[in-house]
Amino acid sequence: MILQRTAHTIENVGIAERTFRIRLDCPEIAASIRPGQFLMLRLPGTSDPLLARPFALYDTVLDSTGAPIALDVVYLVVGKMTGLLADVKAGGAIEIWGPLGNGFPQLEAEHVVCVAGGIGQTPFLAFVRELLGTKGYAGEAPKKRVERVSLYYGVRTSSLAAGVADFQSAGCDVHLASDDGSLGQRGFVTQLLERDQPAGPFIGCGPEPMLHALTKLTASWNAKCYISLETPMACGFGACFSCVTKVKTATGWDYKRVCIEGPVFDATHLVLS
Numbered sequence: 001m002i003l004q005r006t007a008h009t010i011e012n013v014g015i016a017e018r019t020f021r022i023r024l025d026c027p028e029i030a031a032s033i034r035p036g037q038f039l040m041l042r043l044p045g046t047s048d049p050l051l052a053r054p055f056a057l058y059d060t061v062l063d064s065t066g067a068p069i070a071l072d073v074v075y076l077v078v079g080k081m082t083g084l085l086a087d088v089k090a091g092g093a094i095e096i097w098g099p100l101g102n103g104f105p106q107l108e109a110e111h112v113v114c115v116a117g118g119i120g121q122t123p124f125l126a127f128v129r130e131l132l133g134t135k136g137y138a139g140e141a142p143k144k145r146v147e148r149v150s151l152y153y154g155v156r157t158s159s160l161a162a163g164v165a166d167f168q169s170a171g172c173d174v175h176l177a178s179d180d181g182s183l184g185q186r187g188f189v190t191q192l193l194e195r196d197q198p199a200g201p202f203i204g205c206g207p208e209p210m211l212h213a214l215t216k217l218t219a220s221w222n223a224k225c226y227i228s229l230e231t232p233m234a235c236g237f238g239a240c241f242s243c244v245t246k247v248k249t250a251t252g253w254d255y256k257r258v259c260i261e262g263p264v265f266d267a268t269h270l271v272l273s
Contacts, residue, residue, distance in 0.1 A: 002237060003029050004097040006044065010070055012088050016162035018077040019119070020086050022094075023061060023070050029098050030060045030068035034138045035127035036104030036228060036264050039073065040236040041085070042095040049081045052095070054233045054259070056123035056205075058163075060137065074162060076119040099138075100236050101263045104203060105226060107131065108145045111199045114172075115214050117154045117189055117206030121163060123228055124151060124205070128172045150175060150198055154189025154210070158182040190214055200224055203264075208272070215267045225267040231258040246271035 007026035015021050029039070035057065042052035061070035077086050088094065104127050112131055114124040128151070129135035133144030154177040155161050161183055167174050176184025177192040185192045189206075190213040201224035204214040211227050218225035234242040236259050244255035245262070253271045256262065 001032070002097055002100065003032070004095070005029060007094050007096045009088050009090055009092045009094060011090055012086070012092075015074065017159040019074065019160065019162040020077070021058065021072055021074045021163075022085065022088065023072050024094055024096060025070050026096055027067070027069045029096065030071040032138055033057050033060065033071065033099035034103040035130050036123055037099040037101045038123075038236075038263060039071075039096055039098035039100065040233070041073070043081070043084055043088075044093050044095050046084075049084075051234050052097070052236065053081045054100070054236055056228075057099075057126055058122050059126045059129070059166075060135075062135075074119070074122045076160075076162075097236065100259060102261065104130075104228075104264055106145070107201060109201055110146065111148045111150065112146050113150045113152060113193075113198050113200055113202045115152045115189060115193060115202055115204040115206070115210075117210040118156075118160075119162070120204070120206030120210075120228075120230065121151065121153050121167070122205075124203070125163065125166055125170060127203070128167060128170045132171050134171065148173065152177070152189050152193050152196075152198075154178065154192070154206075155183065156180065188213070190217055193217065197221070201226070203228065204267070205230065211267075212272050215270070215272060218267065226264055227267045227270060228264045229258050229262055231263070233259050235259070 007024040010023040012022045040052040055073045058072040136142040150173040205228040238260040243258040247256045
């Protein structure tokens with residue numbers, strides 16, 4: 001069930017260059033959201049920007065009894081909405097609706113590999129904790145599903161790497177790459193992945209060229225791969241059809257709404273142009 005609420009900001013802190021983590025007091029949505037799902041956020045009392053923007057769940061926040069009381073979103077300042085969001089202080093109101101989307105698949109495997117580029121790491125922290133069984137979501141008790149989770153994370157430069165310590169403290173093996181060589185291996189994250197050739201299944205999120213490369217690479221390994229798309233959206237619940245993506249069908253291809261049928265898709269089903 002989609003809930004719409006006005007949440008109050010608990011904190012809004014910088015965690016990397018132009019990158020912030022905002023914590024919102026919204027217990028009902030925090031109690032019902034799963035890793036891989038997303039939220040629509042809008043600043044109240046303004047028509048510029050008029051539309052809300054989609055943001056992935058970073059993680060939920062629990063009280064001393066283990067009950068979800070708040071949720072975290074990590075975002076990169078790239079335009080007017082995120083620029084204004086960065087100025088929101090503790091106590092400031094945010095309009096929020098969710099949970100939205102289908103979330104990550106319920107994987108059970110020896111080793112799961114998350115592949116992120118840019119700000120694409122943000123959906124993966126909660127997923128790591130769910131897979132390793134250290135935290136439950138949407139009313140489910142924690143259950144260990146995998147023995148090991150790795151994050152392959154690529155950025156343009158070291159100052160843009162956000163949340164690395166969070167992933168390490170969650171028990172994730174973190175492998176880093178940067179375009180300029182200032183962090184980890186120099187080059188693209190898919191080049192690092194190709195060097196290591198870890199066992200999958202794989203989950204990817206990030207810029208479209210990275211997703212193209214990841215899809216081709218995992219297909220060459222005959223490995224299962226899922227993609228979480230970062231498609232711009234207007235409504236978030238399927239009414240406007242502004243976020244469609246091409247998906248293969250028996251007769252060719254058709255459009256699917258990323259906000260409803262996604263944002264997570266089997267990579268073999270996508271038509272990546």
